Amino acid sequence: MQALFLYNTLSRKKEEFKAINPPFVGLYVCGPTLYSDVHIGNCRTFTSFDIIYRYLLHLGYKVRYVRNITDVGHLENEDAGSGEDRIGKQARLKQLEPMEIVQRYSFGFREVMSLLNILPPSIEPTASGHIIEQIEMTQKIIEKGYAYVIDGNVYFDVDKFSKENNYGILSGRNLDDQLENTRDLDGQDEKRGRLDFALWKKAKPEHIMRWNSPWGEGFPGWHIECSAMSKKYLGDVFDIHGGGMDLIPTHHTNEIAQNIGFCGAAPVNYWLHTNMLTLSGQKMSRSLGNVFLPVELFTGMKLADDSPSATPSQAKLNGKHPLFDKAFDPMAVRFFMLQTHYRSTLDFSNDALMASEKGFDRLMESYKTLRSLPASNVSSEDIKALQNKCYEAMNDDFNTPVLIANLFDALRIINSVNDKKSTLTQADIGLLKKLYEDFLFDVMGLKAEEQNTKTVSVLGKVVDMVLGLRTKAKADKNFALSDEIRNKLIEAGVEVKDGKDGSSWKI
RNA sequence: GGUCCUGUGGCCGAGUGGUUAGGCUCAGCUCUGCAAAAGCUGCUACUCCAGUUCGAACCUGGACGGGACCUCCA
Structure with a gap:
């Protein structure tokens, strides 16, 4: 060790x-x-x-x-x-x-x-x-x-x-x-x-x-x-x-x-x-009155004055929160916090949260890609070295920002293997999975947004069917129809990605 | 007033005396029917002044700015 x-x-x-x-x-x-x-x-x-x-x-x-x-x-x-x-x-x-x-x-x-x-x-x-x-x-x-x-x-x-x-x-x-x-x-x-x-x-x-x-x-x-x-x-x-x-x-x-x-x-x-968390450069504290509550962050809403409780499951909310453009998933908030070292002050802002959330989503998405990555006979990337760098970061006074930077290196490798621009052996793919599971999930305590599995499985079949129809439309050069389908799906919250081997989607 | 910390690109944030993390944004390219996604490339910063050094964002001194604590606060 x-x-x-x-x-x-x-x-x-x-x-x-x-x-x-x-x-x-x-x-x-x-x-x-x-x-x-x-x-x-x-x-x-x-x-x-x-x-x-x-x-x-x-x-x-x-x-x-x-x-x-x-x-x-x-x-x-x-x-x-x-x-x-x-x-x-x-x-x-x-x-x-x-x-x-x-x-x-x-x-x-x-x-x-x-x-x-x-x-x-x-x-x-x-x-x-x-x-x-x-x-x-x-x-x-x-x-x-x-x-x-x-x-x-x-x-x-x-x-x-x-x-x-x-x-x-x-x-x-x-x-x-x-x-x-x-x-x-x-x-x-x-x-x-x-x-x-x-x-x-x-x-x-x-x-x-x-x-x-x-x-x-x-x-x-x-x-x-x-x-x-x-x-x-x-x-x-x-x-x-x-x-x-x-x-x-x-x-x-x-x-x-x-x-x-x-x-x-x-x-x-x-x-x-x-270190402390600040808001516009000032320490957040009850005595200064510049606090906001987790429930407000997680909903993007303001707690009602007459709310019986600020417990997220019981809170009564009233209107949009002035500080936040949207609701932030607790895991995105957690990730945001970990992008700063614990001994540095962490300044909260809507923009910084938006930036973190996007990066976090990409990281979680790459884990899905990782699970279906094609294996090769040789590896063009050194996964073991990357793993060592992750341990070095954490062993250096729990440096999560550097750990996260290393995970983004892993992300790039995953996407590039997925694009067939790099190769990994089955063993290295396994090592990469372990890297994600150890550091992203176990150590940093991040997890994917929970989704009802039954809903997802039914929805998945429906979306696959719709996308099948869209593929036909595309084959017939009926782009008006295929674009309409895509736009409607986006409106419903389903993002469509057209690859060489057909279309994929994510919620 | 006293003690201490801090000042990094458009934004958020690591960092070590010598080769300048990472994320987000923006632009271009690749791919694509068009997008999106993904990849590549670019925008290349270290508050200011002086000093130490072959060499400093990183060390020393000073200036200016920001913050914390000295009262309850995670």
């Missing part, structure tokens, strides 16, 4: 991947906070880690992939002291139980993940299901002296921690800079240091989600859930932890501090971070 290199945020370098206990690999990715619908920027992160997961599996690793669901503890304006739990707030506003909020959005989340063909993780733990683990971890951190209790709240002592450890090891920021250059904060309340963060929060009387703890009724802080759950399922030290880049300076920095505070060991060998 060739060496796999991946970019480690800790070292800011590409490093060779060495699993702690091969063939097993522990992978943890920060999942969504289910207080509203996932937007397409969230989807990009999960798509990127889906590729990483799939490629590790393809290489033969036994991966335990843990992706959490945050259903409690994620506060707004935490530092201002006015923090309200995001889920709790939505529950209050909508007059629902917090778990109803979570249920609603988790349904939509799963549906979108499935549409994008993102594999489910091995374990998808929720924060609310691991309150005990979080309390235990918090207790241990207090015992070790890295956290303190004030009036029912527990805070992590960053100052104490950084005397023995590099708090900013992941972000590359030094503590003094962070202390001096934080924006003005009001309501610094009772914390000893301004960078201290909550492990446990005392619940105000109106707070809905609350649990008993040694420090009174309250709820866990946001960062502790990932430490507690990754430790529980992957151990004190595991291989890979991932998430969006925006989690580096706070969430992941604090996770490392908590784990070290807990057991003295840094929890993760490789930190992987995906």
